[in-house]
Amino acid sequence: MGLVPEEAVKELQASMDQVEEPLKKTFQNVHQGYVTQTLVRFLKAREWNPSKAHKMLVDCLNWRVQNDIDNILSRPIIPPDLYRAVRDSQLIGLSGYSREGLPVFAIGAGLSTLDKASVHYYVQSHIQINEYRDRVILPSASKKHGRPITKCIKVLDMTGLKLSALNQIKLLTIISSIDDLNYPEKTETYYVVNTPYIFSACWKVVKPLLQERTKRKVQVLPGCGREELLKIMDYSSLPHFCKKEGSGSSKHSGRGSENCYSLDHPFHQQLYSYINQQARLRESVEPIKQGSFHVDFPEPPAEGEEASIAKTLESELQKFHNGNGVSDLKIIDD
Incomplete structure (x- = not known):
């Protein structure tokens, strides 16, 4: 008989109390004062098995x-033109907050080309946004609401899906693996909007391959999802592509301050300023270097859920391509 959650948390807490520096220091950047909630996230990711959760957390x-x-937020992507190219091809932004205080991240899965820089820059950018979310945005939201807020909501826009996504499966799998292994259970719900027929067809194939806890988090909404999303957030927090039916996630739609992908949006202005400020603080220790911040990332697994999903997607997309001549498809991006 398995341990009940409370017992599992206590066992994992006892084992984590034994870790020494430098692991103890970096653990502080992970939990941000919310130790129990962090232990619960890793336990959920390992089916409440304290031993497996301990290994996952220590890894x-x-x-x-x-x-x-811990220092990735002091390593800007430079020069600025390169950073802009990354932002224009890896569409993500913070559109607002749910009524419960959870940050709402918008992701332009359909129009993210991920082809303007090397894999390392996209991985660096993705991790920086994760770390900024976990170390700045979530603690600020927790303080504002007077309770722990340790998760976010993601709204994925499938406008502009393209078959060229086949070329990005490896990169998306790498990013997904980094999240699964190092940032588990950080997303409360994934809302998928503006889905073309071909996404719906692939979703029917992929859904049975997902774990139950993953499936429960994904909601495919009709149209731009506005009516459903307004049940959990105010109009002002809707991603720009949900405010008007058929608006899509064009990086050029709306004014800069409204388009949450734009570098003119407050989120990106604050993120950019924060990273550059942290970089200046480090300049006295070491000069800022051009070039990507290389992070070791897992090779896409040879077996398991992710590999099975990637393989199935590739196979199904190829069928669409060969059988129907379809040329507009892109994969869901987490």
Whole structure:
């Protein structure tokens, strides 16, 4: 008989109390004062098995130390033109907050081309947004609401899906693996909107391959999802592509301050300023170097849920391509 959650948390807490520096220090950047909630996230990711959750968490902490993740927010992507190219091809932004205080991240899965820089820059950018979310946005939201807020909501826009996504499966799998191994259970719900027929067809194939806890988090909404999303957030927090039916996630739609992908949006202005400010603080220790911040990332697994999903997607997309001549498809991006 398995341990009940409370007992599992206590056992994991006892084992984590034994870790020494530098793991203890980087663990502080992970839990941000919310130790129990962090232990619960890793336990959920390992089906409440304290031993497996302990290994996962220690592996995560070692990965952080070995890759200097604690300092990644002081390593800007330079020059600015390169950073803009990354932002224009990896569409993500913070559109607002749910009524419960959870940050709402918008992701332009359909129009993210991920082809303007090397894999390392996209991985660096993704981790920086994760770390900024976990170290700045979530603690601020927790303080504002007077309770722990440790998760976010993601709204994925499938406008503009393209078959060229086949070329990005490896990169998306790498990013997904980094999240699964080092940032588990950080997303409350994934809302998928503006889905073309071909996504719906692939979703029917992929859904049975997902774990139950993953499936429960994904909600495919009709149209732009506005009516459903307004049940959990105010109009002002809707991603720009949900405010008007058929508006899509065009990086050029709306004014800069409204388009949450734009560098003119407050979220990106604050993120950019924060990273550059942290970089200036480090300049006295070491000069800022051009080039990507190389992070060791897992090779896409040879077996398991992710590999099975990627393989099935590739197979199904190829069928659409060969059988129907379809040329507009892109994969869901987490």
